[in-house]
Amino acid sequence: MNLTGLPDFGLAAPAPGLHHPFGGGAVLVLPDRLEVASRPDGSPDLRLTLVRGSAPGLPPDPYGVLEFSVLAECPVEDALTALRRSIPGVTVRPTPLSSGFLWMQRFSTLESPRAVVTDGLDRAALSVRVPGATAALLAGLLGGGAVGVGTRAVMEYPGVAARLPVAVTFAPEQLLPALGEVVAREDLVARVASGQLPIEVDADADSPAEALAAAVADRIRVRYGEPAVTADGRPALRLPAEPPVGHVRWDLRQPLLTYRVVPLASDALLPARSWADRHGVDALVESRVVRPLDSGAVDVTISANLPPSPVGALELGVELIAPPKPPRRPQPSRALRTFPLPPDAPPVRLRFAPGEPVEYVSVTYVVLPGLAEPLTGPEISHADDTVRLGPADFPVEFVPVRADRPVLSESTVRVTFRPSTPESGVAEAVLDGDRPSVAFVQTLGAGTLTLDFSPLDGSAAVRVGPLPAAALTVTPALLPGHGPQSVTVRTESLGRVAVDLLAQDAPPAETTTLLLTPVRPSVGWGYSPRSVFRPGYRWRVHGADAWSDVRTGDLVVV
Known part of the structure; x- marks a missing residue:
């Protein structure tokens, strides 16, 4: 993955x-x-399926399947407004998410954190099987229950580890057991900062203990840890039960891809209940009768939270394989599914011998132009009837780009992807109201994205980029012409000068007049453009008939 543009954990944050x-x-x-x-x-991306046998007493026992997706909302407008006060022209964008856990209160089967699959941007999907009683209670809540259902999540996002003029040496078989199998990140940082762990520090200069601890924790996460959650809901790392043997030396001056976490909370069912109040609950809750399967048959549900509209791949899919188990089942059982899945895709069926444990593997594949054989992902073992896939499960890298509705209400966006290998070829896609998203497929984590905005009102086109080829949500805040603008007006006259200023397309009644004097020869003026694609302004000496041409820039000299 290209590190350019990712959050830099080595720099002080401009604000929380x-x-x-x-x-x-x-x-x-x-x-x-x-x-x-x-x-x-416009309906909520939430479905509850109530499953029962074809007659009382026939299998399966009643159960439910809850499937829903959540969006992690970023306050980009508030951030832009705050930053523009001190950094004129700064732009902002949402942080893409890579993985996480989600759990819900009031339901014992949902109170334990469950891994969610992200699309590489901001959408996380969860599919979970719940007992029949829990499913009935959920159905009642969606149909108008007044009880709140608190939803909590811990989401990971990629960034660049902090760098320090320090090297550390340790033995993993001593350090990792001292931390425990599951350690909260805040506890990990505190214990490293205490200096009581078996870590030797070789420093060219003094480094604050907290900064050193954060840099070491970043590297422990990517080298040894898997994301986890403590029993009390804190972000944590799960460390290997059998750590590697030997001595490790890390040079903390080198940039390294790692991950940190952000906790989130809401009543995730509230919007769904509101929608059901207006449109009826039947669109969110369905019942399904399941007939008994032949002995040994297992229906496997496949869900995939993948970026839409992939470009650069001829086919994406997954194969499920139950290896042969002679003598009772001498042949393998296989099932194939290609993506994207239709909205009501049925499960696939694997066949086992009667009484045989359900054990199979999933292998993703991608067919790329010019390659004789498809690329295949690693074998992932399963022992239940659900396969959940995300971008990280495939043997390629997805570069998803989505333009938000406010952008597409004023323009179309041509996205040009240039991979790091010229032989792969340049790919383009035009985003509009009918196609707001695209995902470019590449085998190497490099390349660039260029965005060309074509305003619907005929204003001049705007280009942003080239940017690193990485997950990107395009909001108006990515454009310099959006949000608060600031201009400094200065005079070199020895007398008093009054200056009129007016934002582009604003009516004359919104003219601002500034008075410059020898005591105050420089004055700031702020305004908000009426359109992100018409962010200019005009000025004139007060009392003059003619205005200047529309201009941009942060300085006017009179």
Whole structure:
């Protein structure tokens, strides 16, 4: 993965919830709340399926399947307004998420954190099987229950580890057991900072203990840890039960991809209940009768939270394989599914011998132009009837780009992807109201994105980029012409001068007049453009008939 543009954990944050980018670019904004995602028709992306046998006493026992997606919402407008006060022209963008956990209160089967699959941007999907009683209670709540259902999540996001003029040496078989199997990140940082762990520090200069501890924790996460949650809901790392043997030396001056977390909370079911009040609960809750399967048959549900509209791949899919188990089952059982899945895709069926444990593997594949054989992902073992896939499960890298509705209400966006290998070829896609998203597929984590905005009102086109080829949500805050603008008006006259200023397309009644004097020869003026694509202003000496041409820039000299 290209590190340029990712959150730089080695730089002091400009404000809580914000990160400077590594190597330059737009400031990154962390999400601060969860919302249920919406489908293209505006309905909540939430479905509850109530499953029962064809007659009382026949299998399966009643159960439910809850499937929903949540969006991690970023306060980009608030962040932009705050930053523009001190950094004129700064732009911001949402921070993409990579993985996480989600759990819900009031339901014992949902109170334990469950891994969610992200689309590489801001959408996380969860599919969970619940007992029949829990499913009935959920159905009642969606149908108008007044009880709140608190939803909490811990989401990971990628960034660049802090760098320090320090090297550390340790033995993993001593350090990791001293931390425990699951350690909260805050506890990990505190214990490293205490200096009581078996870590030797070789420093060229003194480094604050907290900064050193954060840099070491960043590297422990990517080298040894897997994301986890403590029993009391704190972000944590799960460390290997059998750590590697030997001595490790880390040079903390080197940039390294790592991950940090952001906690989020909401009542995720509230928007779904509101929608059901207006449109009826039947669109969110369905019942399904299941007939008994032949002995040994298992229906496997496959869900995939993948970026829409992939470009650069001829086919994406997954194969399920139950290896042969002679003599009772001498042949393998296989099932194939290609993506994207239709909205009501049925499960696939694997066949086992009667009484045989359900054990199979999933292998993703991608067919790329010019390659004789498809690329295949690793084998992932399963022992239940659900396969959940995300972008990280495939043997390629997805570069998802989505333009938000406010951008597409004023323009179309041509996205040009240039991979790091010229032989792969340049790919383009035009985003508009009918196609707001695209995902470019590449085998190497490099390349660039260029965005060309074509305003619908005929205003001049605007180009942003080239940017690093990485997950990107395009909001108006990515454009310099959006949000508060500031101009300094200065005079070199020895007398008093009055200056009129007016934002582009604003009516004359909104003219601002500034008075410049020898005592105050420089005055600031702020304004908000009426359109992100018409962000200019005009000025004139007060009392003059003619205005200047529309201009941009942050300085007027009279």
